[in-house]
Amino acid sequence: METIDASTANQLRSFIERLERLEEDKAIISQDIKEVFAEAKATGFDTKIMKTVLKIRKMDEQKRLEAEAILETYCHALGIDSVSDISKSLQKAA
Amino acid sequence: METIDASTANQLRSFIERLERLEEDKAIISQDIKEVFAEAKATGFDTKIMKTVLKIRKMDEQKRLEAEAILETYCHALGIDSVSDISKSLQKAA
Amino acid sequence: METIDASTANQLRSFIERLERLEEDKAIISQDIKEVFAEAKATGFDTKIMKTVLKIRKMDEQKRLEAEAILETYCHALGIDSVSDISKSLQKAA
């Protein structure tokens, strides 16, 4: 069986620890989210409806991103480097 | 249909925005985790094994927590307020 | 719209019925589990603790399986077909 040198072991340990720290941060945020929902509920809001609202807003955001992606494709096809170039043009025009 | 006054609407908006910010933070961390795995993989580590290692370490932690939960339940059943009370008793005894 | 021939429809019906029977069996077992908990509770046991005990026992089993999975992965990486091959080698050596 292959031996693992100390350096490699330390690298691995480092990766594992970084991951565990990130997972922990993520867990904390998940907890924060739950607390915000709890607070909203205590204030009298219906969390189920709130979740639906969030979902719809996310879908809208997604739609916007997809629209931008299409725009980006068109820009590329038309030889315009990026959307920001259009912004600049528009600002100049204004 | 009931009308919603401006104040309530603002409260709701505030909750929604806080939640969206938290969701975004969480998404960033998820992305970070993926990148660490990618880096580890590029360094030559087997991510599958790494995930299993993380899982086992998490299970150890989880098991410890479950055991503590049982202890807590017993303490409650026996009229001892908390585990720390036991610690105190033991310290006195020592 | 595509038409569905009778044979296909019967096949589908057969699958659906098999699934519904299995779901029903599963529901019966879930009910049995509830009843055992109820009986234990009536006998004076704390179901919460029982659930925790079951969880820990399950985790032990799971941990064992995870560890075996890692071993299996190493074996594979080292060109050893299976754990039983190791057993054989060890038996010869003994």
Added chain:
Amino acid sequence: METIDASTANQLRSFIERLERLEEDKAIISQDIKEVFAEAKATGFDTKIMKTVLKIRKMDEQKRLEAEAILETYCHALGIDSVSDISKSLQKAA
């Protein structure tokens, strides 16, 4: 701390083992269900649609049961012991 006599310990062990056996049976059925879905998929059916079909049929069944519950309530209110009494009457009539 209270001591637990052997008899109680055996009772507990018995409950735990019964539960573990039931959990195992349940897991087997869950596995069977997955296999039926896999088979249906291999036959060319869309499992997602099948799941929707099952859900709708379940809702229908639920509706039927609720209707029966209402009927049962009426029967009770009218001094008829059970639905089966109605069945008998109908069978006689036929």
Added chain:
DNA sequence: CACTGGAAAATGCCGC
């Protein structure tokens, strides 16, 4: 590159 298996997230349910 479609598929499968497993992890993460969302939903629904049950007990308190």
Added chain:
DNA sequence: GCGGCATTTTCCAGTG
């Protein structure tokens, strides 16, 4: 009626 938990659904990396 609520929190907590189990189940379900969804997503994604890995694989043939």
